[in-house]
Amino acid sequence: EIVLTQSPGTLSLSPGERATLSCRASQSVTGSYLGWYHQKSGQAPRLLIYGASSRATGIPDRFTGSGSGTDFTLTIARLEPEDFAVYYCQQYGSSPWTFGQGTKVEIK
Amino acid sequence: DVQLVESGGGVVRPGGSLRLSCAASGFTFGNYGMSWVRQVPGKGLEWVSAINWNSGNLGYADSVKGRFTISRDDGKNSLYLQMNSLRAEDTALYYCARKGAALDYWGQGTLVTVSS
Numbered sequence: 001e002i003v004l005t006q007s008p009g010t011l012s013l014s015p016g017e018r019a020t021l022s023c024r025a026s027q028s029v030t031g032s033y034l035g036w037y038h039q040k041s042g043q044a045p046r047l048l049i050y051g052a053s054s055r056a057t058g059i060p061d062r063f064t065g066s067g068s069g070t071d072f073t074l075t076i077a078r079l080e081p082e083d084f085a086v087y088y089c090q091q092y093g094s095s096p097w098t099f100g101q102g103t104k105v106e107i108k
Numbered sequence: 109d110v111q112l113v114e115s116g117g118g119v120v121r122p123g124g125s126l127r128l129s130c131a132a133s134g135f136t137f138g139n140y141g142m143s144w145v146r147q148v149p150g151k152g153l154e155w156v157s158a159i160n161w162n163s164g165n166l167g168y169a170d171s172v173k174g175r176f177t178i179s180r181d182d183g184k185n186s187l188y189l190q191m192n193s194l195r196a197e198d199t200a201l202y203y204c205a206r207k208g209a210a211l212d213y214w215g216q217g218t219l220v221t222v223s224s
Contacts, residue, residue: 001170033210035209035211036211037153038212039153043215044203044214044215044217045145045153045203045211045214046214047209047210047211047212047213048207050209050210050212051209051210052174054183054209056209056210056212057212075186082119088152088153088156090153090210090211092207092211094159094167095141096154096155096167096168096170097158097167099152099153099154099155100152101152102152102153
């Protein structure tokens with residue numbers, strides 16, 4: 001099983017600032033099948049990035065995914081108020097699929 | 109619009125069974141893989157199971173293997189999760205999700221509580 005470790009656990013930033021979230025895999029993620037999701041309180045998760053670097057439908061270009069192998073990054077260029085949420089990475093290249101434990105992006 | 113609506117959750121005793129359903133609309137259901145993901149309230153996401161478009165490839169988390177069975181009925185545009193031998197640690201909100209490029213659409217979830 002591929003274990004995904006996200007860091008930091010919590011990121012305290014102000015609107016307009018840049019956020020950098022990390023997701024490290026215990027072994028190489030097959031085909032860069034790595035996704036990023038965010039989840040606001042009381043809502044279902046929403047897909048932001050798939051294939052490590054492709055934006056999902058309707059996702060603004062301030063969200064950028066990068067990385068390959070075992071190290072992946074989600075960058076939010078300028079935080080908007082609606083971006084404060086919990087972010088999860090997920091690998092879907094090898095069964096069992098797995099999620100990271102999440103990074104909470106909170107308002108400073 | 110793509111819609112996924114889960115149902116079938118409820119309160120069940122340890123050792124009991126429950127069958128979750130997910131009704132899909134707004135897309136050609138038979139062309140997509142589907143998945144179940146669960147979340148203990150206030151905690152992170154846990155992948156549970158997935159099924160590909162033709163039911164030829166099924167996957168399960170180790171925590172549910174041998175107890176849960178995923179299936180689909182393309183004629184009814186529906187996904188199912190048969191859950192047997194339920195344990196307290198299976199208590200969670202269960203989401204169904206469409207497997208497009210990744211898990212690109214999610215339902216709002218159905219709550220399963222395993223308690224005596």
